[in-house]
Amino acid sequence: MTSNPRTRPTRPWRRSLLRALGTERNELARPEDRGRSRAWLLTAVATGLALLLGGTAAWSDFDSAEHRAAAAASRLHHLEAVLLTPARPTTDDTTTLAAKYRATATWTYPVEQSHTGTVEINHRANANSTIGLWVGDTGQLATAPPSTADLVSDAVSLGLSLLGCLLVLIAGGLGLRLSSLNRRTGAAWQHAWAETEPLWSGRATQRPGTGDPRLG
Structure with missing residues (x-):
């Protein structure tokens, strides 16, 4: 007697990634669902880039400030x-x-x-x-001349400020995109319900002037 191998469930993050990439095998997935997955994927990528930019800015500021401090200290x-x-x-x-x-x-x-x-x-x-x-x-x-601790503190403050500004922009963009998708989902649901409700409630099979859908 042979048994079919069990299908391993897809993890939620993997399912969202496949949906965002358009490779998910799910006939029930709506365009809005794929849009949400893409929005979260782009948010994750943008957040990673923001972290990279913040770290790069902090390091660049520290490096240039350290050179300026060394040049000033050489004359003191x-x-x-x-x-x-x-x-x-x-x-x-x-x-x-x-x-x-x-x-x-x-x-x-x-x-x-x-x-x-x-x-x-x-x-x-x-x-x-x-x-x-x-x-x-x-x-x-x-x-x-400024100490190394002062230079590090200034560089970290600059990096965190830049990161905070970028995260605010990313969060704002995500909020606007999700809001737009929610409106589209609501409009699609209302359109589908307008077509389905008469059949579901039986009004589509009622004779004019009767209230019993069984009377055909």
């Missing part, structure tokens, strides 16, 4: 300065991590060329304490 010099006055807070609130302090400091750069100026630090310090600061080739105070 890190050295120690001596505080001439105690560091005093710039605001009344000194409980936050962002609290800043100012003091007068002196440093030497280039060799035997002394400079004096007001420096800003992020902690309390007494006079004659030493602090680190950045200066240019002439010995003037300069802004510290």
Whole structure:
């Protein structure tokens, strides 16, 4: 006695993919069903491309910013300065991590060329304490080059912003397409029901003036 091999059920994602590609063997599949599958397939592809673009933009931004930071750092010099006055807070609130302090400091750069100026630090310090600061080739105070963490944070923010914008556009396009397909499905159903309802209810077989469909 021979037995027919069992047909393995098609997984939902595979069925949707076959339907989107137009290769599904299903006589009950409507054009709108294939349209929905294609819409979801295109959404998945577009989302993958958006992730790729977001990652590429983030990496490109980090790479260019790193080169700019390296070029700027090559013209800067890190050295120690001596505080001439105690560091005093710039605001009344000194409980936050962002609290800043100012003091007068002196440093030497280039060799035997002394400079004096007001420096800003992020902690309390007494006079004659030493602090680190950045200066240019002439010995003037300069802004510290951005750290790698700052560069990564900026690049990630840029990538996520671009990804978010693209996902909003993708979601909007998907919503519009599904809405259009839903309207077409509703219109097709109403048209089919208008043709089927008289037969289903028996009104098509009723004699004029009678209410019994069995009276032919």
